Amino acid sequence: MKDIRFSALLAASRPDKHPLDRQFTDTVMASIQSPDILSLAVRRMDVTKKETFMSRIKRLPALAIIAIIIGSVALLSGSAYAAYQLLWATPEVHVSAPTTSASGRNVVSIDFKKCGDTAMASRYELKKNATITTDQIAGVVQAQCELNVISSWAMSEYPSSKLTRENNKEHDSTRVNTSSVTHMSSRTPQAITFAGLPKYNGVDKTLAISPKTIYIADGHQVTADQVSLSDPVLYITSVASHFVPNEDCTSERCSGAYIPVTETLQAVVKLSLPFENYDQFAWQSLTELATCQGNPNDTCLTGFAGAIDLYQGSGYADQSAQMKEIQGVVTALNGTSMTIKSSSGSLFTITTPTDIVAAYNTNKAAQYYNNQTVQVGSGIGVRYMERTDQHNKSISGKGIVSVQLQIEIVGKSDPVTAY
Numbered sequence: 001m002k003d004i005r006f007s008a009l010l011a012a013s014r015p016d017k018h019p020l021d022r023q024f025t026d027t028v029m030a031s032i033q034s035p036d037i038l039s040l041a042v043r044r045m046d047v048t049k050k051e052t053f054m055s056r057i058k059r060l061p062a063l064a065i066i067a068i069i070i071g072s073v074a075l076l077s078g079s080a081y082a083a084y085q086l087l088w089a090t091p092e093v094h095v096s097a098p099t100t101s102a103s104g105r106n107v108v109s110i111d112f113k114k115c116g117d118t119a120m121a122s123r124y125e126l127k128k129n130a131t132i133t134t135d136q137i138a139g140v141v142q143a144q145c146e147l148n149v150i151s152s153w154a155m156s157e158y159p160s161s162k163l164t165r166e167n168n169k170e171h172d173s174t175r176v177n178t179s180s181v182t183h184m185s186s187r188t189p190q191a192i193t194f195a196g197l198p199k200y201n202g203v204d205k206t207l208a209i210s211p212k213t214i215y216i217a218d219g220h221q222v223t224a225d226q227v228s229l230s231d232p233v234l235y236i237t238s239v240a241s242h243f244v245p246n247e248d249c250t251s252e253r254c255s256g257a258y259i260p261v262t263e264t265l266q267a268v269v270k271l272s273l274p275f276e277n278y279d280q281f282a283w284q285s286l287t288e289l290a291t292c293q294g295n296p297n298d299t300c301l302t303g304f305a306g307a308i309d310l311y312q313g314s315g316y317a318d319q320s321a322q323m324k325e326i327q328g329v330v331t332a333l334n335g336t337s338m339t340i341k342s343s344s345g346s347l348f349t350i351t352t353p354t355d356i357v358a359a360y361n362t363n364k365a366a367q368y369y370n371n372q373t374v375q376v377g378s379g380i381g382v383r384y385m386e387r388t389d390q391h392n393k394s395i396s397g398k399g400i401v402s403v404q405l406q407i408e409i410v411g412k413s414d415p416v417t418a419y
Helices: 006-013 022-031 034-043 053-059 062-084 134-157 356-363
Strands: 092-095 106-113 123-126 161-165 170-178 184-187 191-194 205-208 214-217 220-222 233-245 256-270 286-292 295-301 306-312 321-334 337-342 347-351 379-387 394-396 400-407
Touching (some): 106 134, 123 134, 134 286, 205 256, 306 356, 321 347, 379 394
Parallel strands (some): 214 256, 347 394
Antiparallel strands (some): 092 106, 106 123, 170 233, 184 191, 286 295, 306 400, 337 347
């Protein structure tokens, strides 16, 4: 390198990448006497008052310049490292303008990027009894993307472990837990109490602060005072448990219970959006839409979609058969058969050994399911076995696995409502 100016040497000596290693940074920072690195060498130089700082630097021996550079880089990277190191990539979510589904509900397409290891659907439908509006969908799915990437980071940063003892019958284990979104109700230098939100039947939880506990905001490590009691947060803990086997355990088969021993608070994460975006009922107001298995031209409800069993079959088929599914709206009822119209407009006729609709409407609907009967216009889902190269629109016999009435529920205590 021909340019030996201090600024050039300093820039050239800075590493291109800084992998996450907090222990290394802490060790380096503890060992450096920052006031002495620059001042001692400069004070010992025999210079005139008219000389500039850079002139003094140029008069230093090469080894002294190198020592200054190394020390300065350590100072820069040590302090800036903790403040600016990005722990996870910033999540990206793009939501389309809403369209109307076959059931008359609003549907949006979503492009997720950098949302961690959990796969997310590309289309969502807003339930009729949703606690949010269409305009709020973007914030809700952005929040879920953020929660997923934080959870993935936690699993990687604090991996689970297991220690086996006594012929695989008794062992200790450690697992990482990522909490639901909450806030801190109180904090002291020794402990934090996280609020148990009544809306979710939660209880307060107090955890001790350890020297290893860190605070995170916007994907960066921050100081404790940068996270306030009013901020939406989640916390990450490592739970050490001891497995106690049942007395009837054998070397081939053993069951028992994990007894938590300790729970260590690893991190408190300040979230980037207002709390209402992380509301569980807001997220559960959306139903995931995916391509129906075995019927690629049709869309089926998947995540957060409830159903009531109307019929359970054997699903018997030959070895070349695969599980398929189809969902649609009832267009005709005729005793042991019903016709449904799928999202693509295709008509499927489902025939069962008995009149399952009459049996359900008469014996179960009023007594157990808020009088939500099966009728024309009801949403029905069918799982069945069929060969890969077959695409019959008539489904009957032993190939039927299940027939279900689709329902929509946001909270578990909500009354049953047909989809």
